[in-house]
Amino acid sequence: MKASSQLRLIAIKTKAKVFISDNIKNDSYYHSSIKNYLFDGEIPKETYRKSWYEVKTVPTKAERKVAPERINERYELKAGYPESELTPKVIYERYIDEDSQYAEVIGLYEKKFELSEETYEELQFEINVIEELDQFEITQQQYDLRFNFLDTLNYHPVLLPTRPCKLTKEESYKIIRDYIKHNIDSRYAYVSSDYDFCFTVKKRIELYKQESYQVDVNQNTRKKPKYETRYRKTRDVTIFEVAPKAYQSYPIVQEFKGENEKDLQNNIDNYLSELINEINRPYTECVHCKGYGVILKEDDNETA
Template structure:
């Protein structure tokens, strides 16, 4: 526990996370949902704290030994000076406020001919008394924006401060995992080689277009009596990926993403997406033996 001394006032209570290169501090010791931090207006060992993605957490270079607040400049030598246009009246050029008192002052009737003037002292600093509790010391930790609704074990929720949950094992729901995959595929699919053939909140499927030698087939185009014309097919589609967030028809249910911590989870998600898009966007070449009617394709 670190303590700093200052003039008598309510002690500022802080919690901190110490890392190898920086320290994170917060005065939201009860983790209140609605909280206005006083830290941003303070000075830690001569430096202003830096903002983080959490409005109630700030970054400082090291565990502070002195915390100060700025004091506003004070008015001194307050006086009333005669306005220049009235110099020829013979009135005193400088008066004090007491000179305008209606009972004792003799210049109350000419108050409007004067304007208030003052000098300012230099802004000062005042030490802030504080108590600081280091709740964790980690080799490498950063407060970053989380793009996911992370799920943690009940035990971790009970034993871990919320700001540190990103360092604990976590996973996503099946629905969020599905949404991530769906969004990424739609943003990165190469329409030259594949297309999204089912795109719903409850299922997703992707097919590849396979070119092959022209194959003729007959179509009845007659209205009253049969009339056939020959048409040619030059491609067909092969389903390359399909998934759903929960049981739906024959769609495989997606496995939720899991990681040892949030950073590990992000790496796992990105690795899966990169490998998936390689398969989806990989061109399929017509087989010289079957002319495009047989396709060898690894399942994703």
Template sequence: MYRKGEVSSLKLVAIKTNSKVLISDNVNGESYFYTKLKDYYFDGEKVTDTYHKDWFEIKTLPVKIEKQLPAKRINQRYELKEGFQVTDLTPKVINESYIDEASDFYEIKGLYDFKYETIDAGFEEIPFELTIAQEVEGEFEIIKKDFDPKYNLVDRITTHPVLLQTKPCYLSKEETYRIIRNHVKSNINPKYAKITSDYDFCFTVEKVIDLYKPYEYIVDVNSNYPRRKAKYEKRYRNVRTHKVYEAAPKPYNNYPVVESFSGKNYEDLKQNIDNFLNELMDEINEPVVECKCCKGRGVIINEN
């Protein structure tokens, strides 16, 4: 443990790597926390942001932490505004820092502009206590997280929360289902597929397959009006559908329950999610038509 200062010192926690130090003043891991580290200088330099709001990057373990003091006002005065004559009762300059009711100049205060100059007040050294939570061999970067992964109990107990991204992780079935459902809805090509069930408890996608030959059928256009005489029309169907994907977040009828996304670490988890979604959308959006040679008993995938 590195210590500098006594009771009122700034408490810090750090993760040390081969090339840098990650540092935070949220030593208790509070959910709602306002960091002060952006206001400080660590051995003369400001901290660098990371993807975690409470953690910052510095080059080495700090020897001195300082805070820049507010600039000092000097030569505070009141100067007579332009257009007013200088007299014994209204001097050009009143060398006072503040004019209140007790001042001889209070009645004429409105004729003056308050002016001053500033000088650099320098820095105040901040006493601090720093605990190294862990030293990492090699390199480590705090990465941006788009998902909320889960970790096993042992890793949660033995690993600092910031370093959990390096441990095996997985998503809940509910979040896995939500990610797949939202991605398909945002990227489906309605020319080649359509969503036929879209609920929080089940999801179905069907391929739209062009028929090798339009299918003729008859429909009664007055079927919804019992008192009207039947009126039949000949219509043609140019496509048929075939179920290509279905899923549910938990058991529901005969829907398959999604398998949770998982990975050896957070980056591997994200890569596995991206790969699955890309392959799924390639399958969903791939053009399919019935084969003309075998009169629809087979299909042709990607005519080109």
């Protein structure tokens, strides 16, 4: 078909696929039309990035869907009304206005038509490959990534996740805090301070020998105290504490960093995994040194 319009595209080419967009200027409120096109006869796949789509290869042909049109428009006489010279069975007109000879009887008719088949028209287009990479994926953004200022000037925003990046201290603090609260094993540790400005985790260490202590169980303070002997089975020690910024003696969180978005995610995952494993590790006091050292509860490997 003869081309009827111009389409401008940018593309990122990889060994396995190509990503294309018609948002040339990277406008925040741009509404892409790519989903209405065929590229080399195929519908492009949506990605997690608005106005970016996935195709198999750099397109050589683009087509736009042409909406069906009304054809054979007419008026048909409603059932139950007799045909006559004034009221024929079918009136082959697209529209009956007040000047038509059928204006007075239009209420006896129903508007009818068919739709033409959906077709595509070929488009002229130009495409600019802005980057070629061995591997690249447009992934769902989980974090508010921060990039080097020069990279923000020299790279298209969709490519920035391939560059060195980091999180703010506040977001890093929130990730750590939320992860611990959802994964801590309350048998061996607990959160003792949980605020936007500081966070503390304490570990329960099983005593090598239970300690007795007295508790006044008489709730009426005017009466003679009534003591009951109870036994303490664990002692608590601070195993982790952090703050998003300077607060008392709390260590300030180190923001997560990575050589790219994938590396940053790996660093986050590894840090959280090692941290929660240590928090949830069951310790008990060493019997031999009478509590001056602790050992893993599940084995006899003593640790200083």
